[in-house]
Amino acid sequence: MHWLHRTVAMMRWIVDAMNVIGVRPDGWWKDRHGAMVRLTRQLERWAAAQGGQVTVVFEKPPVPPIASDVITIAAAPRSGANSADDEIVRLVRSDDRPQDITVVTSDSALVQRVTTAGAATVPAARFRRLIEEAPGR
Numbered sequence: 001m002h003w004l005h006r007t008v009a010m011m012r013w014i015v016d017a018m019n020v021i022g023v024r025p026d027g028w029w030k031d032r033h034g035a036m037v038r039l040t041r042q043l044e045r046w047a048a049a050q051g052g053q054v055t056v057v058f059e060k061p062p063v064p065p066i067a068s069d070v071i072t073i074a075a076a077p078r079s080g081a082n083s084a085d086d087e088i089v090r091l092v093r094s095d096d097r098p099q100d101i102t103v104v105t106s107d108s109a110l111v112q113r114v115t116t117a118g119a120a121t122v123p124a125a126r127f128r129r130l131i132e133e134a135p136g137r
Contacts, residue, residue: 011053011100011102012052012053012054012101013054013055014088014101014119015039015043015054015055015057016085016088016104016105016110017056017058017084019104020104021036021039023124024128033062036066040056040068040073043056043070044068044071046131047071048070054070054071054072055074056074057084057087058073058074059076059083060076060078062075074087074091085105085107088103088114092114099118101118102121103121104122105123
């Protein structure tokens with residue numbers, strides 16, 4: 001099922017963090033951790049307003065840690081090529097209802113892997129616009 005045909009409030013989202021952060025060349029690479037915190041806070045506001053369940057996946061555990069009472073923060077156990085992608089695929093495959101998950105990424109290889117596992121996808125740029133238009137921004 002295409003992500004647009006689902007009700008946002010009942011959706012479960014898995015967000016490829018660095019893919020969404022990297023959509024806009026706003027200098028995020030100068031303060032990678034700061035960009036991760038900003039995305040997390042933006043996702044918290046959006047999730048609180050929409051009622052959906054959000055998991056953001058980082059390529060490795062953030063240092064210092066990033067905490068949230070609103071969304072789930074996940075990370076690949078260690079940094080490496082495709083580490084976040086592998087963690088996202090693991091989350092989708094281990095879920096009892098992967099068809100209820102929408103993965104946010106513009107990585108074509110990851111799109112192929114998660115759609116094969118049953119999840120829907122939405123491009124990172126489109127999702128970033130969606131969360132930036134959220135109330136309370």
